Amino acid sequence: MFTWLNGSLARAILFPLITIVVISVSALVYYVNKSSYELVLESETRAAGSQADAIRSALGLFIADSTATAKSLASRDDVIASFKDKTDGNTRILAKLAKSNPNLWGGIAFDTSGMAIAGSTRDGATLTGLDISGRDYVRAVLEGKSEFVSEVFRAKSGQDLIFAISVPVYDEQRNLLGGVALLGGWEGFTKEFIDPVVIGHEGYAFILDSDGRLIHHPKDESLILKNQRNTVFAQEALRRQNGVVFYDWQGDSKVMVFRTDPHTGWVICMSAYEEDLAAGAVRQGYTLAGVGAVSVLIIIALIVMLLRRLVVAPVTMGMDVSAKMAEGDLRSRTESDSANELGRLMRSLGRMTRSLKDIVARVKGAAELVAAGSEELAAAAEQMSEGSTEQAASVEQIAASMEEMTANITQNTHRVKQTEDLAVQTAQNATEGGEAVRQTVEAMRNIADRTSIIEEIARQTNLLALNAAIEAARAGEHGKGFAVVAAEVRKLAERSGVAASEISELTGNSLHIAEKAGQMLETMVTDIDRNKELVQEVNVASQQQNDAAQQISESIQHLDTVVQKNASLSEEVSATSQELSGQAVQLQETMEFFKLDVDHSPGSNGRKQIRAETKKSPKAEPKALPYREVNEEEFERF
Template sequence: MKCNLREKFLFPISALIIVGMGISMAVAYISSTNAVEQTIKDQLSQIVTLTVQSLESWIKEAEADVTSWSETPIYATAVPNSLEAASARAAAAVELAKLQRNYDCYERIHLINASGDVIASSSAESAIANLAESPYFQQALSGKLTLSDVEKSDISGKPVFMIAAPVKGQDQILGVLIGVVSLEQFGQKFIDPVKVGDTGYAYVFRRDGVVVAHPKKENILTLNVTDYDFGKKMIGQSHAVIAYDWEGVHKLVAFQRLETTGWTIGAGAATREMLAPIYHMAYINSGVAGLVIVVLIAFIVALVRSIVTPLQRIVTIANAIGDGDMQQEISIVRYDEIGILAEAMRRMVANLNAAVQVAGQIANGDMTVVVPVRSERDALGKALTAMTIKLRDIIRDVKVAAENVASGSQFMSSGSEELSQGATEQAAAAEQASSSMEEMAANICQNAENARQTEMIATKAAQDAHDSGQAVAETVLAIKEIARKVQIIEELARQTRMLSLNATIEAAKAQEFGKGFGVVAAEVRALAERSQSAASEITNLADASVKIAEVAGERLRTLVPDIRKTAELVQEISAATSEQERGTGQINTAIQQLDQVIQQNATASEEMASTSEELASQAEHLQGVIEFFKIQNNQESVPPQHSIPNPMAARLHAKIAHLKHPNDVISPKNGGNGHAHVPQPVFTKFIEGGDDALDEGFERY
């Protein structure tokens, strides 16, 4: 986050003051609060201790009263079952009533025999059940002074407890004297008067947590502290000081348990009431601290403003100077560090104005200006001096270079025109050569196609001749097989003829009976003779066919190698033709590429000619611009060390002179083939630079 100087001063110092005051107030508040709380705890503990002592004293007095009463002889006389005891019981009742009137803390007093029956009472209206099973009665009957727990009175409904003392006569226990003590009297004397703050109070509860004494009477015998968390803590301890919340109010309570009775006395108070003076003092301290902080911040603001306002003025002037406004005036007059800063700014503005004047003279073309250097650390003055010296040298060199560029561009323009014309003529020759190569390539392609077809026909003829030879061989074998079969038929015909002769003989022997058989035998003989004659003719034809087929097969076997040789020769011709076709294609591609290069060279030469003309125009313009600067009185004279040679004209002439005209024809008698000689496109090397060292001269500027 960006902050100005006022914020950097104001915020940290204000925060430091506020934090320091806050910490000191917090420490004071916490210390005071802790001290007051400890005082409250001590006060509550002291109140509880005093109340416990009062309760113990009050109980002891009551125990002493009941003990002294039990030793009265009339009570010992009234206990036994006798005529004398009956009259004594009336006197005992009168005495007990008198005691109750004199001691208002007793609700009633009873004289009970060993069977647990009441035989005399301070109040005739009170009826009491048999107490034989009561623990405190049994303990008293055993000879011990006994104190019962707090109970609700059957007569008044108020909390009471019983003090039972044994009644003795003739070294034996005859009965028990019981004093029913009202705890309300103790509460009125020792609990109700206790006030801690405005709302703090004391109270008593028995072992099970039931409250038996309380300033609010409606809580007696109805409120049980074990229903609350703080009450459970109190039941579990004999004495302590604990904090708890009661009906939304933070409280402290000190308590202590009576070991003799098991009752617990507690005294509590609201913390806020006890700390009210501390809170009031904290409010006062906060107001005073706020007032002090406001005064300190106002003083700091005034102090910071006295520093920041002139600094802001100086910053405004510095920004204006940074934006180029040198007409600023610094009117701050002080005798502290800010005044020193203002005086330094005035000197800086004056020096910058002087530098601006020098720069203005240089901008007007006056390179004879002298830059003042104010000290060894004047980096701006030294830089301006070095800049003017360097500009003088550069302007001289630029003048010379502009003249060289102007002259060189003229030579370059004429050379580019010659190169363009030569490249155009070379492109025409390359176009003719490309057309011829395309025609030759088409013829070679047709020859290659014919050779491939001839190759296919020769290969097929060789295969057909080979197949025919195999067919003739198979035919010879078939004819030989036919001849062998015909010989078998001829043999069958001969045997048939022999059989027919035998049949004729037998028919002659049979005379009349064999006439029909003789006719058949004659027909069979005739058929056998014809079959034999046909078989002989077939055999002769088969022999002749075999001889003819053997001759044909021999001729086919002689013809097949020749046909195969012819097919191989045709394949070689086809391969050579294909290779020739690829070669002519490559030559045609090369000529086309050459044509493209020549076209590019022609275009480049035309562009170079146009560029040369533009360069000449720019050089003339540059010369006019350079004339704006004034270097010295003898500015026209150029020192020898800054002169730049002009080899451009000679170099251009050398590059153009060796080019051959594309129409020059080399005659066959001189070793040529009569075709036009296509010169190598040297213009490509020219525009690429080659070893042209003149480029370095251009790159310098």
């Protein structure tokens, strides 16, 4: 199916459109038909309900009139007197009443035992002497009901359908004497109010009593007085009392509208086939279906005509032009006066064809120039390859020289580093020597201080020895031993003083020399520190020079690699230019596939114009590119 639709643009457009139109019109017809069907059915149902209401009202009036007549009869004095005297006066009264009232079949008076003491039909037949004690309308009155309406039943004297309306008869002391029952002619009421009713074309009315018996049916008299409680419609009517029911009857759908009389419980039913009630809507549906079919055909015809004129024809023209273009024929002209999208598409296709003609003509001319330029490019590439080879040899020599210079700089850097280490160690040793001299000077000063103390002690000892000698002299003989000791002590004190003086003199001379040596060492430490700093600066400069030399060496190595690659690429460019020349010739042969008008042929004027445009293009000056590491994979191989 999908393949069949794709086989034709008309089918691909028409099929969905026609499908949508058919579905839309069908849906509209279905909706209108269904709405009309429901509206007509609802209208007919309401009309049937109105008729049922009218029949119910008529039945109510009929029952009420007969009840009023019976009550009026039961209250008459002559009727009461006839009950008391047991005369046949009531028979005459009832016969006269039955003849004068067409709605009555007859009348009957009964005593408290249920025996008919008087009675007559409208035909004059007597009902006196009948035992009617078993009738429900007799029992109801004798049991005390003020009035009672019986169900429909057949008279014993014939096949007439009648119903009884009975009321009690009391004397002046409200003693029950018996009752009076008026027998209504049911067939007269149904002929006047039920039989003329027609619903739709075949519908009719019927009545069910409170027990579900069919008390009137205009179509089938054999159903009368038969119980229909087992049927769906009867069950619904008795359960709901008023309303509408849809039910299936012998395979067909029927509608029944029913109303219940509140006095008797009888159900007035209006029944008809659903199709009969909605026959007008069905005919209208057929008409709408016909109109819809004609409308669909007209719409389809208009769509087909417009589609062929506005879509299929321009698309077919575009297909022909595209087919010729696919064969290389660019001589077709495409024009359209239509203002719609397809018209603009055809005009755009024409412009595209003209542009393609110009492009093909220019490409043919450019192919000739490419062929000539590729030969020149091959010669230039060969020269460039030779120059690159020579440049590569020069760069290799420079690289070797730079490597030797870098090795020398590296060796000098190591030596400067060793010198720096020695200068640092010498500065450290000088600093430690200066510190030792400073400590020596400090120790000598301390010794000088201690020597002065010894001299003071010797002097004090000499004084004490002198005092001891004086005291020994004063003591006389007793102090001679002490005088000898004092003399020895004095000698020792003098010797100690002389030794302390000599030590003090030596210490002073040594202190002067040590201080001078300390000053010289301080000057020497300062010079050594300065020398260390200079050596460190030389070391840093050597390292920087070494780093720069290594960077230059690496750059030259990269340059050597680039030059080598350039030489290789120059050879490849030379080979590529030769291949490009062959491709240009093949391009010329390929472009011969296109057929152009005479105006678009690539003549000498076209080639001259292309050459002129090529020569007019500004020649770019070569500029040095910043160095970066070259990866061989970045170059394109031909």
